[in-house]
Amino acid sequence: MNVTPDDVTLATELVVEAAALAARIRAEDDLQTRSKTSVSDIVTAADYAAEARIVEHLDRERPEDGLLGEEGTSREGTSGRRWVIDPVDGTYNFASGFDYWCSAIALADGDRPLLGAVAHHATGTVVVGGPGVPTTINGRPVSPIEDAAVSQLGVATYAHPAFIVDHPGFAAWRRAAALPATIRMLGSGSMDLVGVATGRLGCWFQHSTPDWDWLPGTALVLGAGGVTERVEVDGLVWSVAGPPTGVGQIVDALQGDAA
Template sequence: MTGTVGRVIDHRHQLSSLALSDAELAAQLVTQAGTLAAQMLAAGLTVDTKTSISDVVSDADKAAESMIVAALALARPDDGVLGEEGAAAPGRRSWVIDPVDGTYNFVSGLPAWCSALALLDGEDLLLGAIFQPTTNELWVGGKGLPVTLNGVQVAPLLDRPLHEVAFSTYLHPPRLVDPHLLNPILAVLQQSATVRMIGSGSVELAAIAAGRLGLWLHADTHPWDWLPGAALVRAAGGVAEVFEHGGHSWHAAGPATAVAQAQQLVLAT
């Protein structure tokens, strides 16, 4: 553990985590990871590209993931981990880690980024936790656990049709040449109230759970970009589903009616 990480989560914090519930532990870890990332951003970062100029990773991503993995090794030693920055260990239960979701926004000075965690028991999605430092918003929710925002329960998600809601997606320029990706998204867009592309899947899905956005539809989403927010949407009374079409896995979340209408439109293209 580096000195920077040690200043954010010391030995006493690690020992106290042993007595926490899974939801409390997740909330603590995403808050500490987001705080660490914000501190490192203020101090200056090294940033590298991964697959493209917009797919970036920073020292903060790596340090925050290392901090979470170290804390889980102490608090939940029998659990596995899967992290965006390479952490991997087997376990019947597994923590899925996105230390900084929306890294392009993060390094560019845009406020839409967060730290996120999900907990799986086999294929069963138990909970999600998301912390957005720029707005000081901590979201927690999951199976049998109503969604809370900074400790206050969020109102249940209202069922709404597609034409009444804002549609959130992402269009990665190199993939726009694939009609099996572009045409379904355009079909859904034409039937929705408006569109928003924020650049952080977990920030967007937390907004879906709160009713701020209406429908989330992305293709071929990584588990760390999907699972934390999907847990929140389900806990808020919405649906979060994955279906196959055109050689792609489509991830849809939101009110049941809007999701069903979007799926029909995708399957019809």
């Protein structure tokens, strides 16, 4: 299943417009924030408005494609393709006034990413790419991801306090988190994966990652020459992205093998 130049243009326009809309709503102090699963898992009026804007465009431009959005959009398509939408990724950062957030979208064939686009409004940065579309940042090709051992890399991840305290899967996380040169917990999966694709971060790993947090950034990493892998350990599905050696070592550590 191919990605067309029109798909690339559309994905770029969608995330830029969604991010601009979300930023405008935040500037107008009209977020209307509420919690979902925890104090740090929140949704705002900007999330809903940005998703609705994207869906409105896709209904008109790609009516045959399926849709899946973090804030409730779900539609089966007839083309075999689907658009996966995260209107504001890093909502806790967004609502707190931090700028480590983005709007993200992926075009996928089932669970296989074809294209990803991520807009970081604060810097005017748009990163677009996929397995058949070399990743670019504001239209410029990114440098290919170089292979490296995880011990030489900065790695982004996340561990919720409740996960650290009493979840049996924390042992796997601890094994993997002990390997890198340093770890970062920054609060936006798509922004972290942009960091991997553009060389600011070495690897990324996280458990229980929904498609809207995984597919946009995965496409960018693949388009930059990196690899991605998913593995189940102790009932949790872990998602890992980065250079081949680093990803392999993280997967081994999660599974309890020697790194």
